[in-house]
Amino acid sequence: MTPSVHPNFKTHFAELLHQAASHITTLDTSIRIELARTKQADHGDYSCNLAMQLAKTLRKSPREVAQLLIDKIPASPYLERIEVAGAGFINLFLKHSAKQQYLHSILQSQAEFGNCHFGQGRKVQVEFVSANPTGPLHVGHGRGAAIGASLANILTAAGFNVSREFYVNDAGRQMDILTLSTWLRYLELNHIHVPFPENAYQGGYVKTMAQLIFQAHAERYVHHPDLLLEGIPANAHATATHTDEQLDQLIANAKNILGQDYAYIHNFVLTEQLGDCRNDLMEFGVEFDTWFSEQSLFDNGLVAHTIQLLEQKHYLYQQDGAIWFRSTDFGDEKDRVVQRENGQFTYFASDIAYHLNKFERGFEQVINIWGADHxxxxARVKGALQALELDPAKLEILLVQFAVLYRDGKKAPMSTRSGEFVTLRELRQEVGKDAARFFYVMRKSDQHLDFDLDLAKSQSNDNPVYYVQYAHARVCSVLAQWDGDVALLAKADTDALSSPAELALLQKLIDFPDTVEMAAKEFSPHLIAFYLRELASEFHSYYNSTRFLVPEIPLLHARLALIASIRQILNNGLRLLGVDAPDKM
RNA sequence: GCGCCCAUAGCUCAGCUGGAUAGAGUACCGCCCUCCGAAGGCGGGGGUCGCACGUUCGAAUCGUGUUGGGCGCGCCA
Structure with missing residues (x-):
């Protein structure tokens, strides 16, 4: 991703202040020179609190220090004036010409405007969704998908080499339960009625998969039910209430009866569910570079190898027939089992191997997006990394709080158990991809999300998605009526942009790259959503106050260059969030 | 009981590693289409930043405690 060629005023001014400060004192490493955008116009465009930070060691008042710095600051083609204010702030005023000419950078860089090389090409992995392939994605997964995909886009724009990954839990007990469930439904289709366990998968999609198998292979997988019921107490069947152990017994029996065929059904349901999941996410605008199989960790011996490593480092011990990892050495509340009494590795064991593998693949930063319930x-995953002598700080875990759906002002009921959950697909069908994507990232990820379905559906000014998209469509409409060559606007004379509204809008556009960088630095896609709403708001206000299609050519071109730049940034920002920017609505 | 997250306008939320008079949206009230798209704009009221101490030139922001809410605490994933 190519960074755009715009000047970065923040870093430019920070460098100037650094030079000024070096004339006065040797800077302590604890002091960071940072420029902040001001809230009020009479405070200039940027302010710096460096003088306040230096005042103590220099034994001078902050205002005095500020004046000393201002006296020493080198000349800059972008700086209109610089002054001391308030308790010792240094306020900097950008030249109007600097703002006006900035439009040329935007219109030249186009889709690449806003990119930067903050990430310096470092390899980063974002792992997200990673839902069990045992049923459709629900609205909880949707938020993780939206946040993960947006964050990956933002990190890419900020100059990281990003890899998007979905961890497929294809090795566990849940897959066995799904396989059993499907086979039982298949037997039903063949008029063999075994009571369907309550704790098996109840969803209608299980019956659908059974039908597919039946259509393709007729009665090939039919077996006598007596063998299946072996070891299961009669009352469990009569009531269809099975303990976890009894369910495991059913699975074991199914494996015995079906032999090689078990693997076929297992593979079939996995492929079906994964395909459905991939398709669902693709329609949601979410794609992955890698679908990483948990089973492959076992097949390649990586789990056993990882456990061996921990053993060598003496972090494992045996107790109650199981093998435990001493995670309390690393601040976990209790030690954790990696290998069960029955010889099976736990999910945790393969997860350690998985994370070790991530770093062995050369990622310098690994980001996991998890539901808050995880x-x-x-503590245990980071502990395992430490035990393997990896830096746990290189693993960033973003916890995504739950989304609660509201309809008619009331909570929409959601329960995974009963199968009455709202799926991501249903949500998309109801409110559309764009509204869903935007609403999911409108809040900080560690904030609960109240998802107002009625608002997301409404085609009104209340709906923030339409509000932003409408601004984009409005610009398109004006440019279409102008009927000129938009490409020429990149070289237009922009000196005529001098009203307070126009200068404020220019500054808002200048803020975009900083916003993208901040969103990348803080792993915060919501910053983009907020920025877009603010930009759209300033544009709508400008639109109502100013006519663009005026007869004076210089003014006309200047204003069109401004709104074309606004359109470009709305487009770039929406693209980061996976939301379309329509020309017409 | 222990751990993590959260608490800011009636409601939903921003507020970046401490900075100037705490901001949006929404709801409520009043305005603006002979004019590039009214899916829009303008104006108005609305606050003890849960509470209490502490750190300092300065705290919504940092620390400790406390109250209230969410989630977690399996040889499940």
């Missing part, structure tokens, strides 16, 4: 899991 937070208790962080």
């Amino acid at each position: 937070h208790g899991y962080i």
Whole structure:
């Protein structure tokens, strides 16, 4: 991704202040020179609190220090004036010409405007969604998908080499339960009625998969039910209430009866569910570079190898027939089992191997996006990394709080157990991809999300998605009526842009690259959503106050260059969030 | 009981590693289409930043405690 060629005023002024300060004192490493955008116009465009930070060691008042710095600051083609204010702030005023000429950078860089090389090409992995392939994605997964995909886009724009990954839990017990469930439904289709366990998968999609198998292979997988019921108490069947152990017994029996065929059904349901999931996410604008199989960690011996490593480092011990990892050495509440009494590795064991593998693949930063209910899991995973002599700080875990759907002002009921959950697909069908993507990232990820379905659906000014998209469509409409060559606007004379509204809008456009960088630095896609709403708001206001299609050519071109730049940034920002920027609505 | 997250306008939320008079949206009230798209704009009221101490030139922001809410605490994933 090529960074755009715009000047960065923040870093430019920070460098000037650094030079000024070096004339006065030797800067302590603890002091960071940072420029902040001001809230009020009479405070200039940027302000710096460096003088306040230096005042103590220099034994001078902050205002005095500020004046000393101003006296020493080198000349700059972008700086209109610089002054001391308030308790010792240094306020900097950008030249109007600097703002006006900035439009040329935007219109030249186009889709690449806003990119930067903050990430310096470092390899980063974002792992997200990673839902069990045992049923359709629901609205909880949707938020993780939206946040993960947006964050990956933002990191890419900020100059990281990003890899998007979905961890496929294809090795566990849940897959076995799905396989069993499907086979039982298949037997039903063949008029063999075995009571369907309550704790098996109840969803209608299981019956659908059974039908597909039946259509393709007729009665090939039919077996006598007596063998299946072996070891299961009669009352469990009569009531269809099975304990976890009884369910496991059913699975074991199914494996015995079906032999090689078990693997076929297992593979079939996995492929079906994964395909459905991939398709669902693609329609949601979310794609992955890698679908990483948990099973492959076992097949390649990586799990066993990882456990061996921990053993060598003496972090494992045996107790109650199981093998435990001493995660309490790393601040976890209790030690954790990696290998069960029955010889099976736990999910945690393969997860350690998985994370070790991530770093072996050369990622310098690994970001996991998890549902908030997994937070208790962080300590043990980071502990395992430490035990393997990896830096746990290189693993960033973003916890995404739940989304609660509201309809008619009331909570829409959601329960995974009963199968009455709202799927991501249903949500998309109801409110559309764009509204869903935007609403999901409108809040900080660690903030609960109240998802107002009625608002997301409404085609009104209340709906923030339409509000932003409408601004984009409005610009398109004006440019279409102008009927000139938009490409020429990149070289237009922009000196005529001098009203307060126009200068404020120019500054808002200048803020975009900083916003993208901040969103990348803070792993915060919501900053983009907020920025877009603010930009759209300033544009709508400008639109109502100013006519663009005026007879005076210089003014006309200047204003069109401004709104074309606004359109470009709305487009770039929406693209980061996976939301379309329509020309017409 | 222990751990993590959260608490800011009636409601939903921003507020970046401490900075100037705490901001949006929404709801409510009043305005603006002979004019590039009214899916828009303008104006108005609305606050003890849960509470209490502390750190300092300065705290919504940092620390400790406390209250209230969410989530987690399996040889499940």
